[in-house]
Amino acid sequence: MKLKKLLSRDGFLIFPAALAIIYWFRMFVYGNEIDLVVPGAVTFATLAAMFILEQVFRYKKKVSQKPVIARDLVSTLVNVLATGTVMSAIFVPAVLFFPEIFFGRTLFFGSADQLGPFWLQLILVILLYSFLRYGVHRLQHIVPFLWELHSYHHGVTDLQASNTFVSHPIDYSLRNVLPPVVLGFVGFDPVAILFGAGLLNASSTLSHCGAGLHAGWLNHIFVTPEVHRWHHSASVPKGHRYSVNYGVGFALWDRLFGTYYLPMENGIPLQPDKLGNPAGYADEGNYLKLFFLTRYLPAFMRPTEK
Numbered sequence: 001m002k003l004k005k006l007l008s009r010d011g012f013l014i015f016p017a018a019l020a021i022i023y024w025f026r027m028f029v030y031g032n033e034i035d036l037v038v039p040g041a042v043t044f045a046t047l048a049a050m051f052i053l054e055q056v057f058r059y060k061k062k063v064s065q066k067p068v069i070a071r072d073l074v075s076t077l078v079n080v081l082a083t084g085t086v087m088s089a090i091f092v093p094a095v096l097f098f099p100e101i102f103f104g105r106t107l108f109f110g111s112a113d114q115l116g117p118f119w120l121q122l123i124l125v126i127l128l129y130s131f132l133r134y135g136v137h138r139l140q141h142i143v144p145f146l147w148e149l150h151s152y153h154h155g156v157t158d159l160q161a162s163n164t165f166v167s168h169p170i171d172y173s174l175r176n177v178l179p180p181v182v183l184g185f186v187g188f189d190p191v192a193i194l195f196g197a198g199l200l201n202a203s204s205t206l207s208h209c210g211a212g213l214h215a216g217w218l219n220h221i222f223v224t225p226e227v228h229r230w231h232h233s234a235s236v237p238k239g240h241r242y243s244v245n246y247g248v249g250f251a252l253w254d255r256l257f258g259t260y261y262l263p264m265e266n267g268i269p270l271q272p273d274k275l276g277n278p279a280g281y282a283d284e285g286n287y288l289k290l291f292f293l294t295r296y297l298p299a300f301m302r303p304t305e306k
């Protein structure tokens, strides 16, 4: 295949290259502790790279996100800069409680060495982290209260860098903050967590890229935009109850539990015609209404609509 073809949207090269570069950049920033000086440096740089890809490789079913851009910005700033810190302060003591009660110490394992060699810990971190996120995310579609919180993320009508972090902070933290807190207390080597969780975080952020790129073989391993778009489909694919492709970052558990869905035509993945809330709710463009879950308040407490 000629280089020009490889570098096109059908060439299956741009997406893997983007994932590799973003992953390398994350490790570079963390290794040099740049994120301590510039909070959210990794995430904002990743979103900027995704935005550029979206401009270069236009997605043919693209839907304008202009009316909700202020909501996207506020939600991104809240979740990237504040949610992790605030919710860790709540989750850490809660998670700490279990090993202290059952093991009499703060870690499930006394030292990281007990969990085996580094390569094994890296594999275990990837498997456990992705399993926890898959499990939490699937529950967020099944348990009514969790779905009320999560359904705001499903209001989006297109995948975009800008709406990657559009989620209620509690919804966001159950999926993204709680699992790493659990991993930390299991007692894994922090470097194994950094490399393992970092790879899945790079992939899960990139899964919201709105570029019209084909990810090729990566669709079988990671949750790429082509895979995640089906999770956001306005109509749930036949044979599935709540949704498909619940994986966050990693596609393994969907494949194992029969929730993976990516129909193909001539070797190219098909994409859903319409993205949006499967219950038919319109995208909530007002961040305060999203934050205070006004859709679910009793009628007398709901702000009156003009």
Ligand SMILES: [Zn+2]
Binding pocket: 137, 141, 150, 154, 231, 243
């Ligand atoms: Zn979901």
Ligand SMILES: [Zn+2]
Binding pocket: 153, 208, 228, 232
């Ligand atoms: Zn999403």
